[in-house]
Amino acid sequence: MIIDIHGHYTTAPPAHQRYRDEQLAALGDPRLPPPVPGEISDDAIRDSVERNQLRVLRERGGDLMLFSPKASGMEHHVPDQATASAWARASNDLVHRVGVLFPHAFAPVAQLPQTPGGDLRPVIDELRRCVGELGFVGCNLNPDPSAGFWTTPPMTDEYWYPLYEAMVELEVPAMLHVSASCNANFHTLGAHYLNADTSVFMQLVESDLFGRFPDLRFVIPHGGGAVPYHWGRYRGLAARLGRPDPGELLRNVFFDTCVYHQAGIDLLCRVIPAGNILFASEMLGAVRGGDPRTGIAWDDTLAYVDNVELSGADRQAVVEHNARRVYPRLHRRLLEQQRRREVDRVAAAPHAGLR
Amino acid sequence: MIIDIHGHYTTAPPAHQRYRDEQLAALGDPRLPPPVPGEISDDAIRDSVERNQLRVLRERGGDLMLFSPKASGMEHHVPDQATASAWARASNDLVHRVGVLFPHAFAPVAQLPQTPGGDLRPVIDELRRCVGELGFVGCNLNPDPSAGFWTTPPMTDEYWYPLYEAMVELEVPAMLHVSASCNANFHTLGAHYLNADTSVFMQLVESDLFGRFPDLRFVIPHGGGAVPYHWGRYRGLAARLGRPDPGELLRNVFFDTCVYHQAGIDLLCRVIPAGNILFASEMLGAVRGGDPRTGIAWDDTLAYVDNVELSGADRQAVVEHNARRVYPRLHRRLLEQQRRREVDRVAAAPHAGLR
Numbered sequence: 001m002i003i004d005i006h007g008h009y010t011t012a013p014p015a016h017q018r019y020r021d022e023q024l025a026a027l028g029d030p031r032l033p034p035p036v037p038g039e040i041s042d043d044a045i046r047d048s049v050e051r052n053q054l055r056v057l058r059e060r061g062g063d064l065m066l067f068s069p070k071a072s073g074m075e076h077h078v079p080d081q082a083t084a085s086a087w088a089r090a091s092n093d094l095v096h097r098v099g100v101l102f103p104h105a106f107a108p109v110a111q112l113p114q115t116p117g118g119d120l121r122p123v124i125d126e127l128r129r130c131v132g133e134l135g136f137v138g139c140n141l142n143p144d145p146s147a148g149f150w151t152t153p154p155m156t157d158e159y160w161y162p163l164y165e166a167m168v169e170l171e172v173p174a175m176l177h178v179s180a181s182c183n184a185n186f187h188t189l190g191a192h193y194l195n196a197d198t199s200v201f202m203q204l205v206e207s208d209l210f211g212r213f214p215d216l217r218f219v220i221p222h223g224g225g226a227v228p229y230h231w232g233r234y235r236g237l238a239a240r241l242g243r244p245d246p247g248e249l250l251r252n253v254f255f256d257t258c259v260y261h262q263a264g265i266d267l268l269c270r271v272i273p274a275g276n277i278l279f280a281s282e283m284l285g286a287v288r289g290g291d292p293r294t295g296i297a298w299d300d301t302l303a304y305v306d307n308v309e310l311s312g313a314d315r316q317a318v319v320e321h322n323a324r325r326v327y328p329r330l331h332r333r334l335l336e337q338q339r340r341r342e343v344d345r346v347a348a349a350p351h352a353g354l355r
Numbered sequence: 356m357i358i359d360i361h362g363h364y365t366t367a368p369p370a371h372q373r374y375r376d377e378q379l380a381a382l383g384d385p386r387l388p389p390p391v392p393g394e395i396s397d398d399a400i401r402d403s404v405e406r407n408q409l410r411v412l413r414e415r416g417g418d419l420m421l422f423s424p425k426a427s428g429m430e431h432h433v434p435d436q437a438t439a440s441a442w443a444r445a446s447n448d449l450v451h452r453v454g455v456l457f458p459h460a461f462a463p464v465a466q467l468p469q470t471p472g473g474d475l476r477p478v479i480d481e482l483r484r485c486v487g488e489l490g491f492v493g494c495n496l497n498p499d500p501s502a503g504f505w506t507t508p509p510m511t512d513e514y515w516y517p518l519y520e521a522m523v524e525l526e527v528p529a530m531l532h533v534s535a536s537c538n539a540n541f542h543t544l545g546a547h548y549l550n551a552d553t554s555v556f557m558q559l560v561e562s563d564l565f566g567r568f569p570d571l572r573f574v575i576p577h578g579g580g581a582v583p584y585h586w587g588r589y590r591g592l593a594a595r596l597g598r599p600d601p602g603e604l605l606r607n608v609f610f611d612t613c614v615y616h617q618a619g620i621d622l623l624c625r626v627i628p629a630g631n632i633l634f635a636s637e638m639l640g641a642v643r644g645g646d647p648r649t650g651i652a653w654d655d656t657l658a659y660v661d662n663v664e665l666s667g668a669d670r671q672a673v674v675e676h677n678a679r680r681v682y683p684r685l686h687r688r689l690l691e692q693q694r695r696r697e698v699d700r701v702a703a704a705p706h707a708g709l710r
Contacts, residue, residue, distance in 0.1 A: 143540075149504065150540040185498075185505040190557035190592050194581045195550040202545035222588075226549045226581035232616025233577075236642030236653035237545050261587025267622045287591030298591035 002302065003323040003330075004057065006175065006221055006256050006280030007065040007106075009095050011052040013044040019090060020073070023083050037090040045097055052284055054105055060281075060302050066323070066330070067095050068109035068140050072188055074179035076114040077147035085122050088113035092126070096134045104337060107330055109175070110139040116146045120159070124166045131170045137330040138219075139167070141174035143200050148183030148192055155200050156207035164213050171328050173217035175256075176200050189286040197225025201246075201253070205238050210252040217252050217326055219278060223259035228271045254326055256280035257301045257318070260287055265304035274314035278322045279305060357657065358678040358685075359412065361530065361576055361611050361635030362420040362461075364450050366407040368399040374445060375428070378438050392445040400452055407639055409460055415636075415657050421678070421685070422450050423464035423495050427543055429534035431469040432502035440477050443468035447481070451489045459692060462685055464530070465494040471501040475514070479521045486525045492685040493574075494522070496529035498555045503538030503547055510555050511562035519568050526683050528572035530611075531555050544641040552580025556601075556608070560593050565607040572607050572681055574633060578614035583626040609681055611635035612656045612673070615642055620659035629669035633677045634660060 015038025022035035057065055069091035078084060088111045099108040110130040112123045130136035141163070143155050153159045155176065167174060181192035197220045210216060220227070227234060234246045254276050259265050268277060279302065287298035296303050305318060324331035370393025377390035412420055424446035433439060443466045454463040465485040467478045485491035496518070498510050508514045510531065522529060536547035552575045565571060575582070582589060589601045609631050614620050623632060634657065642653035651658050660673060679686035 150538050152540075154540050183505050185507075185509050185558070186554055187557040187561060187592075190560060190589065191550075191554040194553050194585060195546075198549050198553075198581060199541055199546040202542040203540070205545060206542060223584065226553060226584065229578065229581065229584035229619050229622060230549060230614060232614070232619060232646070232653055233641060234545060235646065236615055236644070237542075240641075240643055259585060259587070260591055261626075263622050263625045264584050264587060267584060267618050270618045271616075286588060286595075288595055289591070291587070291590065298587055 001063040002061060002319045003279065004062050004065040004281050005219065005278045005323050005327070006258055006282050007053055007057075007067045008070045008282070008285055009049075009067060009091075009098065010070045010284050011048045012070065012094055013038075013040045013048055015040050016090070016094060017073075020075075020087060023087060024078070027078070027080055027083060037093070040094070042097070042101060045094070046101055049098055049102065049106070054102060056283055057105065060300055062302065064104065064334075065106055066109050066138060066327070067098055067106040068175075069095055069111040071140060071177050072180040074111050074114075074140070074142060075147070076142050076145035076179055077116060077182055079115050079118070081113070081115055081118055081122055084113040084115050084118075085126065088126050089129075092130050092134070092136070096130075096136070099135070107333060108134065108136045110136045112139055112141060114142050114145045117152050117159075118145070120163050124163055127163070127166055127170065127172070131172055131329070135329075135333065136172070137327045137333060138172045139174050140177040142178050143176050143196050144178050147179060148181035148186045154203045154207075156203050156209045161212075164216050168213060168215045173219055173254075173326050175219040175221055177221055193222050193286070194225040197222050198227060201225065201227045201234070201249075202237075204249050204253060205234060205243055205246055206241065210249065214252075217254065219254045219256060219326065221256045221258055221280070221282070223257060223264060223268050224255040224272070228255065228268050231271045250276045254278055254322065256282075257305055258282040258285075258299070259301065259304075260298040261291075262304050262307055265301065266308060269305075269308045269310065274310060274317050275322060277318045278326065279319040356418040357416060357674045358634065359417050359420040359636050360574065360633045360678050360682070361613055361637050362408055362412075362422050363425045363637070363640055364404075364408075364422060364446075364453065365425045365639050366403045367425065367449055368393075368395045368403050370395050371445070371449060372428075375442060378442060379433070382433070382435055382438060392448070395449070397452070397456060400449070401456055404453055404457065404461070409457065411638055412460065415655055417657065419459065419689075420461055421464045421493060421682070422453055422461040423530075424450055424466040426495060426532050427535040429466050429469075429495070429497060430502070431497050431500035431534055432471060432537055434470050434473070436468070436470055436473055436477055439468040439470050439473075440481065443481050444484075447485050447489070447491070451485075451491070454490070462688060463489065463491045465491045467494055467496060469497050469500045472507050472514075473500070475518050479518055482518070482521055482525065482527070486527055486684070490684075490688065491527070492682045492688060493527050494529050495532040497533050498531050498551050499533050502534060503536035503541045509558045511558050511564045519571050523568060523570045528574055528609075528681050530574040530576055532576055548577055548641070549580040552577050553582060556580065556582045556589070556604075557592075559604050559608060560589060560598055560601055561596065565604065569607075572609065574609045574611060574681065576611045576613055576635070576637070578612060578619060578623050579610040579627070583610065583623050586626045605631045609633055609677065611637075612660055613637040613640075613654070614656065614659075615653040616646075617659050617662055620656065621663060624660075624663045624665065629665060629672050630677060632673045633681065634674040
C-alpha cells in the first residue's frame with residue numbers, strides 16, 4: 001500500500017475559518033459573544049475532501065494519507081491559551097471526522113495548542129485527548145510559535161521535555177512544522193517552512209537530545225529543508241564541533257519527500273538512507289498545478305520517487321513500511337482495519353454460519 | 356585561470372580582533388580611551404595568509420580568490436554607527452593590504468558598515484571609498500543586520516534602493532551574506548547562513564526588484580541555501596503567485612559552489628545553468644578538515660566541480676568567466692595586471708631598448 005504522511009485539511013468548509021475569524025474578533029473586542037465552532041455537516045466534509053485530497057490521492061495511486069489541520073492556519077503566535085486550545089480542538093475534531101468518514105483513506109494527525117513560550121500542559125492535554133480518545137497517530141509540533149521571529153527556545157531546550165515525555169509515552173512522532181510567517185522577510189511557503197526544517201536539524205546536530213529521549217522521533221518535512229543538499233556541510237560542521245556524524249541522528253530523525261522536482265528527489269534518495277525517507281506530497285499545499293514542461297503536477301512526488309532507481313524493498317520502505325515504523329499507532333490502526341475486514345469477509349461469505 | 360569568489364580573512368592577526376574587543380568594551384564603558392586599530396606588520400599579514408588561504412588555494416590549483424573580511428565578525432547588530440563604520444574601515448583596510456601584498460592571488464571585497472535599520476549613507480560612503488579609492492571589486496551585503504531576529508526590511512524594500520543605486524553606478528555586485536547569529540535557534544554556519552540565502556531568494560521571487568534595477572547583481576552564497584534543492588517548489592510557488600518563473604531571476608542572481616559534497620554540487624549543476632554558477636570554497640570557513648570516507652577536504656569544492664560532467668566552456672564559465680562577468684571590476688583588474696606583465700616582459704627582454 002502507499003501511505004502519504006503529509007496532507008493538510010486546507011479545504012475545510014468555510015464555517016471553520018469563520019469560527020477562527022470570530023475567535024480573533026472576540027480577542028480584539030471582549031463585548032462580542034464567545035464564538036462557538038460552526039455547524040458543519042458530514043456531507044460538507046465529504047464534499048470538501050472527495051473533490052480534493054481524496055480525488056488526488058486516488059488519481060495518483062495513493063491509499064492512505066496522514067491528515068492534519070492546515071499548517072499555515074495553526075497561528076500559534078496568538079498568545080491567548082484559551083483561544084489556542086479551542087482552535088486546536090475544533091481543528092482536530094474536524095480532521096477526526098474526516099478520518100471517521102473515510103477511515104481507510106485518512107488517519108488523523110493533531111494540531112497542538114501552542115503559544116509563544118507558553119505553558120505546555122494544555123498542549124500535552126490536547127495531544128492526550130487526540131491520541132487517547134480519538135485515535136490520532138501523530139502530531140505537528142511548531143518549532144517557532146512566534147511565527148517568524150524565533151523568540152522561543154530551540155527544540156533541544158528543556159522547555160520541551162514534558163511534551164517529549166508525553167510523545168514517547170503515547171508512541172507518537174512529531175512532524176516539526178511551523179505555521180504562517182508574520183515576518184515580511186520570510187514567505188511562509190517559500191522560506192519560513194524550509195528555514196525551520198534546516199534550523200531544527202542543526203539544533204539536533206548541536207545537542208544530545210536523543211541521548212536523553214532515545215525513543216523520540218521527529219519527521220522533518222519538505223525534504224528536510226536545506227539539509228540533504230548540504231549534507232557534507234553538516235558532516236563537516238559536526239566534526240568541527242566534536243559532535244557525532246549527523247548520520248547518527250537518523251535513528252530518530254526522518255525526512256519526507258515534499259520536494260517538487262526530479263533532481264531534488266534524486267538527491268534526497270542519494271544522500272539519505274531509504275529507511276529514513278517517508279513518502280509525502282503536502283497536498284493540497286504549497287504548490288498547485290503542474291510543470292508545463294513535463295506535465296507532472298508539482299506535488300505528485302510519487303512520480304518522482306518512482307523515477308528513482310530504488311530496490312523493491314527500499315521503494316516499499318519509502319512508500320509504506322517507514323510510515324508504519326515511525327508511526328506505530330498507524331501500523332496498529334491498519335492491522336486492526338485489516339483484521340476487521342477479514343472478520344467481515346468471513347461473516348459475509350456464503351454459509352459462513354455453518355463453519 | 357581559476358577564480359574562487361568566496362574567501363574570508365578568518366585568519367587575520369590577533370591585533371585585529373583585539374581592536375574589535377576594545378571597540379565593544381568602549382561602547383560599554385565610555386570612560387575607556389577611544390580604541391584605535393592595532394598595528395599589524397606586512398610580515399604578519401603575509402604569514403597569516405601564506406600559511407592558510409594562499410597555501411590551500413595553491414594546493415588545490417586555484418589562482419585568485421575574492422577576499423573579504425570574516426563574515427561572522429561583521430556583527431552588524433551592534434547599533435552604533437560610528438563603531439560599525441570604524442570596524443568596517445579597519446577590516447577593509449586589512450583585506451586591501453592583503454590584495455596589495457598578493458595582487459595576483461587576492462582581490463578585495465568589502466564589508467559594509469550596516470546597522471539594524473540604520474542610515475545607509477555611511478554604508479554607501481564606505482562602499483565608495485573601497486571601490487573608488489582602494490580598487491575593491493564587490494561587497495558583502497547583510498540581509499539581516501539584526502543577527503537572527505530579522506527585524507529589518509526585506510531586500511526588496513525601498514529602504515535598500517540608495518545602496519542599489521550606488522552598486523549599479525559603481526558596477527559592483529553584492530554577495531548577500533549574513534553575519535553571526537545572536538539567536539539560539541539558528542546556528543550561524545549550519546542554519547542562519549543557509550536560511551538567509553533561502554529567504555532572500557524568495558523575496559526576489561515575490562518582487563520586481565530587477566525590473567527597477569536591471570543592472571543590479573546578487574550572488575547568493577552557500578550554493579543558494581535550499582533553493583536549487585527546492586527549485587520545483589519555487590517554480591510552482593511563482594506560478595501560484597502569478598510571478599515569472601524563477602529562471603527569469605537568473606539574469607541578476609548567481610549562486611556559488613559552497614556545497615560540501617558531490618551530490619550537492621551535482622544537483623546544483625543539474626538545476627542551475629552553468630552561466631549562473633560561480634566557483635567558490637568559502638575557505639577557511641564553515642568546515643575544516645575532510646571527509647574521512649573520501650579523503651577529500653570538505654571545502655575542496657573544485658574537486659566536486661571537476662567530477663561533474665561539464666563541457667569545457669561550461670567548466671571555464673564556472674571557474675572563471677562568470678566571475679569576470681558578474682564582477683566587471685575584477686575583469687578590468689585582471690586585464691590591467693596582464694597588460695602590465697606584458698609591458699614588464701617586453702622591458703625585461705634582451706635588447707628591449709633597441710626595438
